[in-house]
Amino acid sequence: MVIAKEVKGMFKRHLMMLIALLLLFTWGLSGCAGGASKVKIGEVTRSVFYAPQYVALEKGFFKEEGLDVELQTTAGGDKTMTALLSGAIDVALVGAETSIYVYQQGADDPVINFAQLTQTDGTFLVAREEPGEFNWSELKGSEFLGQRKGGMPQMAGEFTLKKNGIDPHADLELIQNIEFANIAAAFSSGTGQYVQLFEPQASIFEREGRGHVVASFGTESGQLPYTVFMTKQSYMKKHKDMIQKFTNAIYKAQVWVGAHTPEETAEVIAPYFKDTDMDILISSVKRYLEQGTYAKTPALQEDAWNNLLDVMDSAGELKQRVEIGSVVNNEFAESAVQASSK
Known part of the structure; x- marks a missing residue:
């Protein structure tokens, strides 16, 4: 009788543990389904040059797309690319030339540009x-x-x-x-x-x-794909839906900046420049708007890409010309623009 009671007690305890684990698993799935997808961005520097990115964050465009974006500044192109390749960040905001350097090294997992943020030197x-x-x-x-x-x-x-x-x-x-x-x-x-x-x-x-x-x-x-959002090819293949949502948010921000005054943009991005006076933010945004620095859409243009190759070749940093399709995927940018026009 004593042994039977002990066996019955053990069975009851195991059953309760199994039920608890199943509940935790169910809650976990529910949380993943209803929660936002986490995305870590590494920006090469903190600058008014990247105003549309901060607008996307502050106006809630990423959240509207179901993304929980974490932004960090990884000062310098080399550090930013190292962070991306090592998996410390998911997406890098950095010069398009860095993706060419990785490609020239014969990487098995190349870095792909998918959304342009700025189209001139800043x-x-x-x-x-x-x-x-x-x-x-x-x-x-x-x-x-x-x-x-x-x-x-x-x-x-x-x-x-x-x-x-x-x-x-x-x-x-x-x-x-x-x-x-x-x-x-x-x-x-x-x-x-x-x-x-x-x-x-x-x-x-x-x-x-x-x-x-x-x-x-x-x-x-002239026009250059100067600062671009990019990620590893392997990450893009696994997270196509996320990349599309990310690009949608960036395009919304680009449209917003194009439709608002420097004063309005400066007010939105001010939390990212707490030590900078408002008049300085306004004059900075105005300068960039006047020279057409902020890209109007996320798509990288072939003529601007060829200008980038000319710039790199002139500097002695280009081993051979890289076709735009080798390290650029405009599919997400084109879909974002098409979706917004419907």
Whole structure:
């Protein structure tokens, strides 16, 4: 009798444990079905240059698509690509040239561009001294604080200098050994007569009297798939639905920015620039809008892609020309645009 009771007790305990596990499993499935899909983005820097991304977050466009987006800043293209390849992030917002570097290395799992955010260079030429009427020839013999070798800002910068009759490696002292995140601080402390800066840093330096914006590399270098959302091919194949929803949200943000004033956009993105005054945010957004920096749709254009290849080739960073279809998938961008027009 005692043994029978013990067996009965053990059976009852096991049955209760089994029921509990089944309930937990059911609740887990329910939570996954009803909850948002988690997506980790790594942005190459924090800049007004990426205003539509912050609009997508703040206006709830990602949430509308059922996505829970976590944003982190991984300063520098090399660090951002390392984070993507290692799986530390799911999607990278970085220059399209990084996907070409991975492709040139013969990667088994290439990185695919699927949604363009910016379509011009986002840097400005900032002079330490206030010039009269600026001429590019003034850079000859100067000390120029550039960007990281092989990065899109540096390549577009060199492309622009050559276009204006300046050999960046012979006609001036080109400084390229400073970390991306420290370039503004280096110029502020006295390094260089000229520097290449993104917004809002360029506007901040102007207001504080530490520099003067004299030219736009975005205007000079033409249209480029400058900053693009990309992911590994393997991730894209497993998460096509998520990539589509992500692209839908970005397109909604692009349309929103195109339809609103710099003041309205600056107000929305202000939480991402808590140490930046509103007038600086407004002037930064206005500059980018005026030069057509923000892409109107997520699709990468072939003529802009070919311009990118020309820029890379001029910088000596292109082993061979890479066809746009090798590392670009416009399917999601085209679907996003078509869906919104219905």
